[in-house]
Amino acid sequence: MSNVTAVKVPKSMIASREVVSTAGAAIRVVKLTLTSEGKASLRSKSEGISSLSDKATGGKKLATS
């Protein structure tokens, strides 16, 4: 009997890649567009964060400047 177990590889959350820098430039820059699943995954549960206040310290702000 085989001991090999199939492992499901997560589907990539990247939909496309686009080079946005000019040809021959010293810095090549690529913009990656996410799938709708990817966009949803990079949303935090936080809403309207104005100062990254810290829940664990009773709303103490990290910094306000």
Added chain:
Amino acid sequence: MTFEATTGLIAAMHVVHEMAARAGNLAPADKAKCLRATFHRVMPPLGESDHIEQIIDYVGGDANGAGRTFPIRSGITGAAIREDEIYLMERESDSFEDYKKELIRDWHYTERDARNATSDRFSAIAVPVKSKDGQTVLGVVYLDSNQKNFFSPQPVTDAVVNGCAGIAQYIGERYV
């Protein structure tokens, strides 16, 4: 800013660093010097801010950098926040002078910012993290490497993006 307020974020960044290092086949002895990871928050008021702040030291490298601020108009971190897209940088030239000139000409760096750029960074990736309603970018996860094209292979890019999804979840649990 207190150390306690960011220790969880540092731990989360260690996970992303490790995921990227393994996907990129970095030897354990090399990963600290080859790869750095950190988080920049958009400074308040969100939606009107023109600066980001590095709120934790780099994981990897010399483990420094917390407290530095950067204009949102410059570099791939700024582009990632302004356009809400992931940006990947691959330095083609070995010349640090050419690199600095292009940072100033095309990526809106000041001369001082370009002078302070780390000379041995050859690739980088910036991943924006958004608010619950998807309307506001809260910050950006930034990783860079002294290896050319480190983040370009699909397994590395996927590892970084998947790890950043965890960062987004953590920020939602920890911060308001």
